[in-house]
Amino acid sequence: MGDADQKALNALAKGAGVTAIGMGISKVLTYLYRVSIARFVGPEAYGQLSTALMVVGIASTVAYLALGSGLKKFIPEFRSRDDFASIKGIVISALQLTVPVSIIIFLAVFFGAEFIAVTIFENPKLVPLIKILSFTIPAGTLSRLFFDTTLGFNKIIYKTGTVRIFQNIVQLGTTLILLLMGFKVVSAAYGWLLGTVVAAILGFYFMEKKVGPILFSKTKPSYHRKKLLRFSTPLLLSGIIGTLLGWADTGLLQYFMEDLEVGLYNAALPTAILILLPHKAIGSLAITSFSELKERDKESVESSIQRATYWVFSLVFPTFLIMLLFSDKILQILWGSEYTQASIALSILATGYLIDALVGRVGSLLQSEGHTKYILYNNTAALTLNIILNIILIPPYGIAGAAIATATSTILTNVLMYIEVRKKEGINSIPHKKISKIVLTGLIPLSIIITLDTILFTNTPYWFLIPAGTTYITTYILLFLKTIGLGEEEKEVFLRIGEITGTKDKVKKILATIERRI
Structure with a gap:
């Protein structure tokens, strides 16, 4: 590199x-x-x-x-x-x-x-x-x-x-x-x-x-009133579309259903969005980094965006699996037993946001390359699809229908941006081989948890989530380090963070310990 x-x-x-x-x-x-x-x-x-x-x-x-x-x-x-x-x-x-x-x-x-x-x-x-x-x-x-x-x-x-x-x-x-x-x-x-x-x-x-x-x-x-308005007016339309896209499901649920369904759905939605925290954090500086790299060569941009996708997905995927397997228990612990009715909606929404993380920071890349009109077109298409699906699916399926509409529109937006980045910039944001290894590494400890759950319980108690989650994450980390490991790039980044925080020597020792034991 x-x-x-x-x-x-x-x-x-x-x-x-x-x-x-x-x-x-x-x-x-x-x-x-x-x-x-x-x-x-x-x-x-x-x-x-x-x-x-x-x-x-x-x-x-x-x-x-x-x-x-x-x-x-x-x-x-x-x-x-x-x-x-x-x-x-x-x-x-x-x-x-x-x-x-x-x-x-x-x-x-x-x-x-x-x-x-x-x-x-x-x-x-x-x-x-x-x-x-x-x-x-x-x-x-x-x-x-x-x-x-x-x-x-x-x-x-x-x-x-x-x-x-x-x-x-x-x-x-x-x-x-x-x-x-x-x-x-x-x-x-x-x-x-x-x-x-x-x-x-x-x-x-x-x-x-x-x-x-x-x-x-x-x-x-x-x-500079005219100058400010000329620049900001096109962005206002994008902002309104983005806001409507974020609230369309809640508004249409309130229109078609009752307060209960709106409350249940708005317990599942913010819970599902939590899995995107690494995605949003890494994306916060993506535009600047991609803008700097594009002045050099596209290979650097592709390498950078794939590395960011790999980091994000390695954190998001195990969280997604836990959320998928124990959606009702998570809602029971965090929100209360009344909200477990939203477990199916939580699983559906989490799936949509997993695809968001898998595709990578393609939106940031499009923006850094000046293709903002495509972002507007994508959001418009997503909003249209979201509203249509909500209208069709909410009356018969309630909050599950709203979740399907939101997850589908989220997937559509990301697929469109992925295709546009491939066609316009010739860049693939998904490191397929590494993603496949992460998926396999995540599924192995999941099978252990499912087996334990099946043997020990007929109906899984909510407290089982804590030992199950701890066991899963520990096993996943160990398998990840053993089968995938930390590349030289990751080690360099950790050392750089250690240098900034004044803990470089401690970071070196931890990395050395990992290399000896794995």
Whole structure:
């Protein structure tokens, strides 16, 4: 492997590790937020909250006008030219565009809450939740704008620490306190609102005191409203499509079914998405690394993306198998016995996300190569298919139908991107031989667990998941090291991480121990 390849792999590993910490904490806190509500109020009320979050989530996407991408693109360009007047002007331009729109949409959602709840979903219980959460539309718009400005100055720590961690802590803590005081499902809405408001206040503080001052500087601004809109308007359509794709199943479940089914489904969905955490973490730096490598040669890009796919799949596949085999037990432990009805939906969704991980970071590669129109086309096709399948499958099959629709649209998007990368760039993102070895290595310990389960139990108790999972992961790791092992590239990456964290000597000893014993 060349120096360019190894540099990209080191960047992927370092970036994935840092991002995974912030993303992991965020996912855990968000997951605890949902689990806490679901356990306290039951699947029906939890389904109502999920629907209200969907309504406000779609409205918030429209309100922000996708201006964040423009801020993150133009601010670095202005900084390189020491053009602070344009930096101040583009931030003020973004405020002038988003604040009025977000207020109008907030008023429309707040005063239209009864129409949305009663006329569209025939569920008056949604009204107070939608009204409370509607206040997050302007607050969330300001928060995103402030933090996207700090990202334009390459200050990612402020957004990571505030939005991913502190905001979630405020939401979870407030919700738990209010739930214990007996406020039921509105506790979650107030917790979500307070977390958003706190994030907006901190975002303004970091932008003005740590990065700026920007808005309160004495520099005369040079406005860029048209430039910002020209760049961001096409991205708004992609953002709306992506948001609709994420919420279509919840919305159509609420339309066709009852709160119970919405609540059950929204226990299975975030649980299934957890298996993609390594995929998202490694993908966080993929665009930058691929952009750097493409200037050298396509072989370096293909080697890098295949290595990233191999890393991700080796982590995701065993998790997927455990989720597939013990889906009902996982839901029982995490969400409660009422939610085990969603076990089939969990298995279906997990299968869709496994394919997502298998195909690799083809979306990031398409974006780095400038093929953004294909991403828009793919998402449009996926949304169309998702809506059609939801309409067809939800009435007869309920949450299983919604899961099939989501998994199928996810698979379609990834297959299309895989084909496009093969045709446009001549790059294969899947290292087939290594993937085959991982699959075989994962299935062998699974057969041991299934055999033990069959011999010991007629009906598997939920507590069996802990020893079974521990046994499975341990066996998988040992077989992985024995049959596949760590390549020189992986060792180099681990040593690089050890050097960065000041533990290089310890990493060397661990690697030496593995080589001696395996």
